[in-house]
Amino acid sequence: xxxxxxxxxxxxxxxxxxxxxxxxxxxxxxxxxxxxxxxxxxxxxxxxxxxxxxxxxxxxxxxxxxxxxxxxxxxxxxxxxxxxxxxxxxxxxxxxxxxxxxxxxxxxxxxxxxxxxxx
Numbered sequence: 001x002x003x004x005x006x007x008x009x010x011x012x013x014x015x016x017x018x019x020x021x022x023x024x025x026x027x028x029x030x031x032x033x034x035x036x037x038x039x040x041x042x043x044x045x046x047x048x049x050x051x052x053x054x055x056x057x058x059x060x061x062x063x064x065x066x067x068x069x070x071x072x073x074x075x076x077x078x079x080x081x082x083x084x085x086x087x088x089x090x091x092x093x094x095x096x097x098x099x100x101x102x103x104x105x106x107x108x109x110x111x112x113x114x115x116x117x118x119x
Contacts, residue, residue, distance in 0.1 A: 001030055002083050005076035012069055030079055057105050065102050
């Protein structure tokens with residue numbers, strides 16, 4: 001899967017799939033493979049709730065080609081760490097990815113926290 005993600009990174013710049021459907025399908029396959037490998041129903045249930053909200057964040061990435069390309073590289077690194085059997089690296093690369101996604105969302109007007117007006 002890591003090699004497929006690497007190819008997907010290169011494919012994000014072509015106009016054959018402007019909505020990046022094939023990339024997002026690949027990410028969904030990666031998520032499903034991680035869920036299956038973990039074989040933890042509690043984790044699967046928790047992640048199902050989180051993934052519902054990811055749709056909004058992913059729409060923001062679609063409109064920011066640099067973030068989308070960065071996220072694709074991050075996904076590839078996560079998959080490679082898992083394929084290499086390196087749980088510490090898989091955890092670290094996942095944390096980096098989640099942190100970057102959160103920072104991007106918080107710095108995006110559509111998802112930025114609403115701040116009360118000054119009195």
